[in-house]
Amino acid sequence: MSELTLLVLRIGFLLLLWLFVFAIVYALRSDIFGPGTRKPQPAQAGQQATPAPRPAPAPPVPPRSAAPPPVTPSGRKHEKATIHNVSRLVITAGPKEGLEVSLGRDPLTIGRAPDSGLVIRDDYTSTHHAKLLLWNENWMIQDLDSTNGTFLGGKRISSPTQITLGTPIKVGATSFELRR
Amino acid sequence: MTNNSRTRATGAVGGRVAERPAEEFKADTAVLRTMRKLRLPLKLRNRELALLIFACAINSVSILLVQLGATGAIDLDLVYLGAGLSALVLGLHVCLRYVAPQADPLLLPIATVLNGLGVAMIYRIDLAEGVSGWAAASTRQITWSAIAILAAIVIIIVVKNHRVLFRYTYLFGAFAFLLLLLPLVPGIGREVSGARVWIGIGNFVSFQPGEIAKIALAVFFAGYLVRTRDSLSMVGKKFLWMQFPRLRDLGPIIVVWALSMAIIVFQHDMGTALLFFGLFTVMLYVSTGRLSWILIGVGMFGVGAFFAAQTLTYVEGRFRNWLDAFSPTVYDATGGSYQLVQGIFGLAHGGLIGTGLGQGRPELTPLSQSDYIMASLGEELGLAGIFAILGLYLLFVSRGIRIGFRGQDDFGKLLAVGLAFTIALQVFIMVGGVTRVIPLTGLTTPFLAAGGSSLVANWIIVALLLRVSDSIRTGPAQEVSS
Numbered sequence: 001m002s003e004l005t006l007l008v009l010r011i012g013f014l015l016l017l018w019l020f021v022f023a024i025v026y027a028l029r030s031d032i033f034g035p036g037t038r039k040p041q042p043a044q045a046g047q048q049a050t051p052a053p054r055p056a057p058a059p060p061v062p063p064r065s066a067a068p069p070p071v072t073p074s075g076r077k078h079e080k081a082t083i084h085n086v087s088r089l090v091i092t093a094g095p096k097e098g099l100e101v102s103l104g105r106d107p108l109t110i111g112r113a114p115d116s117g118l119v120i121r122d123d124y125t126s127t128h129h130a131k132l133l134l135w136n137e138n139w140m141i142q143d144l145d146s147t148n149g150t151f152l153g154g155k156r157i158s159s160p161t162q163i164t165l166g167t168p169i170k171v172g173a174t175s176f177e178l179r180r
Numbered sequence: 181m182t183n184n185s186r187t188r189a190t191g192a193v194g195g196r197v198a199e200r201p202a203e204e205f206k207a208d209t210a211v212l213r214t215m216r217k218l219r220l221p222l223k224l225r226n227r228e229l230a231l232l233i234f235a236c237a238i239n240s241v242s243i244l245l246v247q248l249g250a251t252g253a254i255d256l257d258l259v260y261l262g263a264g265l266s267a268l269v270l271g272l273h274v275c276l277r278y279v280a281p282q283a284d285p286l287l288l289p290i291a292t293v294l295n296g297l298g299v300a301m302i303y304r305i306d307l308a309e310g311v312s313g314w315a316a317a318s319t320r321q322i323t324w325s326a327i328a329i330l331a332a333i334v335i336i337i338v339v340k341n342h343r344v345l346f347r348y349t350y351l352f353g354a355f356a357f358l359l360l361l362l363p364l365v366p367g368i369g370r371e372v373s374g375a376r377v378w379i380g381i382g383n384f385v386s387f388q389p390g391e392i393a394k395i396a397l398a399v400f401f402a403g404y405l406v407r408t409r410d411s412l413s414m415v416g417k418k419f420l421w422m423q424f425p426r427l428r429d430l431g432p433i434i435v436v437w438a439l440s441m442a443i444i445v446f447q448h449d450m451g452t453a454l455l456f457f458g459l460f461t462v463m464l465y466v467s468t469g470r471l472s473w474i475l476i477g478v479g480m481f482g483v484g485a486f487f488a489a490q491t492l493t494y495v496e497g498r499f500r501n502w503l504d505a506f507s508p509t510v511y512d513a514t515g516g517s518y519q520l521v522q523g524i525f526g527l528a529h530g531g532l533i534g535t536g537l538g539q540g541r542p543e544l545t546p547l548s549q550s551d552y553i554m555a556s557l558g559e560e561l562g563l564a565g566i567f568a569i570l571g572l573y574l575l576f577v578s579r580g581i582r583i584g585f586r587g588q589d590d591f592g593k594l595l596a597v598g599l600a601f602t603i604a605l606q607v608f609i610m611v612g613g614v615t616r617v618i619p620l621t622g623l624t625t626p627f628l629a630a631g632g633s634s635l636v637a638n639w640i641i642v643a644l645l646l647r648v649s650d651s652i653r654t655g656p657a658q659e660v661s662s
Contacts, residue, residue: 006248006249006536006539007536009245009248009536010245010533010534010535010536010537010539011533013241013242013245013537013561014533014534014561014562014564014565014568016238016241017238017561017565017568017569018564018568020231020234020235020238020289020293020568020572021568021571021572021575023231023234024231024286024289024290024572024575025575027227027231027285027286028286028575028579127588128588144588145588145589145590147590
């Protein structure tokens with residue numbers, strides 16, 4: 001075996017090793033740059049000004065006015081929130097204050113994940129933090145094992161809990177309530 | 181439909197949603213499962229297969245190059261053994277296709293290449309020492325690799341969901357403690373080169389239970405911290421710019437510290453002690469998000485190590501070898517820095533691109549196939565090769581931490597980060613020790629070094645990480661989007 005062959009083999013092996021390292025790095029690029037960004041269809045591109053990653057069950061609508069109209073009648077504080085008397089979710093405190101989300105029959109996920117129905121990004125919110133869902137026509141809030149908890153009327157909930165109209169629900173640094 | 185399946189998925193986590201008829205769920209999940217199968221043509225697994233074939237090719241090439249370099253001829257026996265190993269790894273891959281189709285595709289190829297490079301290097305040193313058959317460390321290493329990969333297959337099949345481990349948190353704690361105590365039991369404990377960390381029956385099998393204990397401890401710490409994190413993170417006084425915990429919340433860290441110190445004093449094993457204490461400190465930091473824990477941990481270990489260096493002769497010797505390695509008296513002393521300096525000479529001999537596989541003299545360093553395998557690889561593959569290997573470790577660890585980051589349940593998050601961190605810390609301690617960055621302590625270089633217990637433990641870590649990564653992608657979030 002000549003010296004030259006061995007030298008070529010030696011360098012070849014190092015190149016092979018590095019090729020493997022770069023093959024791995026290439027394979028994980030989707031983690032760094034996000035999952036393969038598909039170009040939106042031309043038809044949809046015209047409609048959507050901002051790219052929505054996935055169709056959320058209830059897309060957030062921009063605030064109707066700067067100050068949300070106060071619609072919490074004092075006499076009905078403890079009325080159960082049901083499909084019949086709730087139409088929207090209003091954020092009362094936090095970075096997105098004033099934002100309203102209309103509620104249909106679909107459950108609404110809350111968390112930091114981009115595919116959540118209501119995306120809240122702060123240090124205290126978990127990726128999948130909580131979920132609003134309908135049980136027998138009643139709106140319930142369920143904590144999804146979040147790190148810092150979900151608070152209904154100031155109390156941390158541990159199981160799916162019935163929501164009452166106008167009771168503040170706190171997720172991370174954001175508070176919201178259900179209104180008719 | 182989506183509504184029900186999501187309720188079910190989160191209900192399984194929370195365990196509280198149980199007011200809907202069971203059949204409805206079953207039908208839904210069955211439909212969803214088939215839909216998911218149709219939608220995803222196992223892209224991740226195909227990617228893994230491609231990388232695995234590449235990895236197996238690298239492994240065979242490295243063995244062939246060792247033979248060419250060392251003897252100038254090709255002998256196919258070991259290549260066949262290596263092919264058997266490749267077959268087992270591919271078996272693990274096929275197994276993943278069925279039981280964990282969404283697992284991370286990069287962990288397995290990286291571990292395969294590291295394991296194969298280790299086998300090639302050990303084989304190279306066997307050739308230099310002229311041993312073959314069962315006396316050769318490489319044959320034993322291949323056998324242990326086979327056992328380790330089989331163990332990984334068993335783990336991935338048996339542990340269907342990593343949250344099962346959460347239920348047995350304290351059992352794992354007790355198990356780890358027992359494993360750590362085993363080498364001290366007279367009769368089965370063995371003392372090898374000063375450290376009492378081995379067990380053996382007769383002079384047949386020897387095993388380092390501490391390697392398995394590190395996995396059990398990672399499970400225990402993760403489960404324990406998920407349960408008690410709130411009290412460790414919520415309260416405390418602010419001092420300087422950090423929030424420090426209350427005095428009584430220091431209990432757990434003091435217990436783990438005492439345990440590490442006991443390992444240093446009774447088992448003469450600084451590396452294991454550092455590994456366990458570092459693991460606990462980092463998991464505390466990850467679960468509470470408080471920098472003060474790192475400060476407290478480093479401070480406590482520093483104090484412990486200082487007193488150990490003052491009172492225990494073997495620790496003192498390690499420090500002297502490290503600080504004054506090139507002084508002739510230290511170099512010539514028994515238990516002196518001869519080995520360390522030989523390793524460094526080897527690295528220097530390798531230079532930038534190495535002497536080539538099979539063409540250096542790594543066997544001059546004592547224990548060049550286990551503790552000093554990084555020096556041996558550095559001599560024959562050079563700085564370029566060492567950096568490729570460190571790059572592979574970096575990618576492996578980053579995958580583990582990424583899995584933890586993506587995780588939805590706190591236990592899985594902590595477990596993945598803890599397991600990845602044990603690998604990172606072990607690499608740091610060993611590479612740092614061999615290159616004279618820190619005092620050398622006896623641990624194993626993950627996947628590379630000769631040693632069965634370490635291989636089995638590290639492949640189990642691979643299996644657990646694969647399992648956690650699979651449940652992340654098939655978790656509740658994925659069902660929402662499908």
